Amino acid sequence: MENLEFDDIISDDEVIEIPHEVRKINTQAYDKSVSDIVRMIEDGDINLNPEYQRNYIWDNKKSSLLIESIILNVPIPVIYVSQEEDDSWTVIDGLQRLNSLYRYFQRDYKLSGLEILTELNKSDIKTLNPKAVRVLKNGLLRIIVISHDSHPEIKYDVFMRLNTGAVKLNDQELRNCLYRGSLNDKLKNIVAKPNILKLFNLESPHNRMADCELILRFLSLLDNYDKTNDHINNYKGRMKNFINEYLLKYKNLNADALKRLDNxxxxxxKTIIEIYTVNAFKRFNSEGQYESTLNRSLMDILFISTTVLPSDRLLKNKDKIFARYKELVINDTEFRNSVTIGTSDTKVLNYRLNRWISEIKKIINE
Structure with a gap:
């Protein structure tokens, strides 16, 4: 299964008010020569994010036309980058342009398909005529740098608006770009685990990181779980912002913390599969059969309840728990609605979590 399909409807369009005093974004414009840009990529000062670029790489003809445009002094669209805390740059918009330049200087391809400078076809950087090489190396590209001290949510929203490529980055691919660190790396390892693949109905990690987002969603909720009241603190109705805040806060977890999280x-x-089967994250239809799509809202309650309640007592009562779970999903209208309609609403989210944990507690405390 290549795509993750969901049947719960998210109402994630609420505008989050950010105090005016912190509502800032700082930018700086640079005109960089092609030779400077290639050097910066080689030195690691510009990060091309190979995790997602491999899926959308330009073919050699399209890359060749970019080289021709620079030699002809045709204006190239502005490139946007994010400044990291170590002052390196992560490319947000313009990835394929920079990647095409870098690949050409690495002799990964020869020019092809040129219709104006036809004499340059079949030339790589070593066989390109000296004049064309000089013009190419001195060609200027405008780069807008959005500084690391800009407000994270404003920065994220700006990058989503700049996300204009042929294949637009989704929310998680953008997080992978903006919030690089040890936690982000660990997520890619976690989603390759057999039990996670089974629960997400995947044969291999999702090629657009939808599985990483699901794990992050769980971790964000768990980090804000209030065990006294069985609800989620600090959640304001917009899941993408909630996840962003969590990843920004914990993006550089140490090795011990990552190991605990992994375990x-x-x-x-493992416990979810033992109690609810590998189809745990699918709803039942009215006949009691599993539906084909996944449901994020069921993931919320099963991930959280299975983590915060004692596994030995859950497993001891697994048959009763599963029977009650199935009954609620099929027959309880209010509960069923809470995992299908407006599921990111704060009250709806807390209702389904509190309701299910309460149901489990009744069973394990009998």
């Missing part, structure tokens, strides 16, 4: 998710996913 916790492994234990939780």
């Amino acid at each position: 916790m998710i492994e234990d939780t996913s």
Whole structure:
């Protein structure tokens, strides 16, 4: 299964008010020569994010036309980058342009398909005529740098608006770009685990990181879980912002914390399968059969409840728990609505979580 399909409807369009005093975005414009840009890529000062670029790489003809345009002094669209805390740049918009330049200087391809400078066809950087090489190396590209001290949510929203490529980055691909760090790297390892693949109905990690977002969603909720009241604190009705805040806060977790997180998710996913089967994240239809799509809202309650409640008592009562779960999903209208309609609403989210944990507690405390 290549795509993850969901049947719950998210109402994630609420505008979050950001205080005016912190509502800032700082930018700086640079005109960089092609030779400077290639050097910066080689030195690691510009990060091309190979995790997602491999899926959308330009073919050699399209890359060749970019080289021709620079030699002809045709204006190239502005490139946008994010400044990291170490002052390196991560490319947000313009990835394929920079990647095409870098690949040409690495002799990865020869020019082809040129219709104006036809004499340059079949030339790589070593066989290109000296005049064309000089013009290419001195060609200027305008780069807009959005500084690391800009407000994270404003920065994220700006990058979503700049996200104009032929294949637009989704929310998680953009997080992968903006919030690089040890946690982001660990997510890619977690989603390759057999139990996670089974629960997400995948044969291999999702090629557009939808599985990483689901794990992040769970971790964000768990981090804000209030065990006294069985609800989520600090959630304001917009899941993407909620996830962004979590990843920004914990993006550089140390090795011990990452190991604990890894073990916790492994234990939780194993227990979920033992109680609810590998189809745990699918709803039942009115005949009691599993539907084909996944449901994020069911993931919320099963991930959280299985993590925060004692696994030995859950497993001891697994048959009763599963029977009650199935009954609620099929027959309880209010509960069923809470996992299908307006599911990112704060009250709806807390209702379904509190309701399910309460149901489990009644069973394990009998």
